Amino acid sequence: MDSKIFNLKSKLEVYKAMTGGGNFGDCPVRDVIQGISGKWSSLLVMALAEKPYRFGELRRLVPDISQRMLTQTLYDLQRDGYVHREVFPTKPPSVEYSLTDLGRSMFAPLQLLIQWAELNHDAVREARAAFDAAQA
Amino acid sequence: MDSKIFNLKSKLEVYKAMTGGGNFGDCPVRDVIQGISGKWSSLLVMALAEKPYRFGELRRLVPDISQRMLTQTLYDLQRDGYVHREVFPTKPPSVEYSLTDLGRSMFAPLQLLIQWAELNHDAVREARAAFDAAQA
DNA sequence: TAGCGCTGGTCTCTTTTTGAGACCATAACC
């Protein structure tokens, strides 16, 4: 009932006003963040932010993803309203995925995080190396 | 082989294997993003951005996290250079976790994503409901 | 002095998620 996560949220009202009433499953941050923090979500959103892609194109674009996870991640992104899925009646039928307005809206802040990642990749790699060296 | 955190080492081994194999090197974004896109990472970084916390405080603050995952997530965040871990020789010894400069730097864009999540939580929930209704 | 709790973890066991890869129906093309 009185989740401490809500307390955390309260303490973080430095950034926003406190919202009343909340319970266990109602940690908005985690609810939303978890939907886009999957292993492949950000990568796929990043790709679709560039332009719409078809299933096979995405598969070739992100070769490390398994077909199964590509299907599932796109399904989840579609369910959360970030991605639009359209089937074209060609033969064989092709399926195009594109960002919705909500998806584009979400990509704006996500892109900043991605830019940070690109800029600071070396720093993170160095931190890892230093940490592993210290542990050995 | 690191005897410490015996049960938690597999992720580390994967990291090492992939770093050695060069797979992650091909995608800096995924390399970094994956480190902060874990289920609990953003929540813990968010908490530590407010002020340093001790292990037990974090556990009480985020009661849904298991002690095991709290240990591991903090370990991973420390390894990537976002979090500093300091042991104080009190009795019993207490451990304080705080953000590093790199962590604070990363939190800046992360915070924007969190703010987006708070603002658009309702839109995402509605999208989910609509999708589920359409599927039924 | 024998229990009890607090500290920050670790260990084992179970469940959920992810990964690897085979399989499928369709139809055009060779």
Next chain:
DNA sequence: GGTTATGGTCTCAAAAAGAGACCAGCGCTA
């Protein structure tokens, strides 16, 4: 008739996450 391409699904193994017992050391206190 076999090959290619489409966008998937299905199964099984491996990895990650969750639940909860356990641990050592010290202070308290009964």
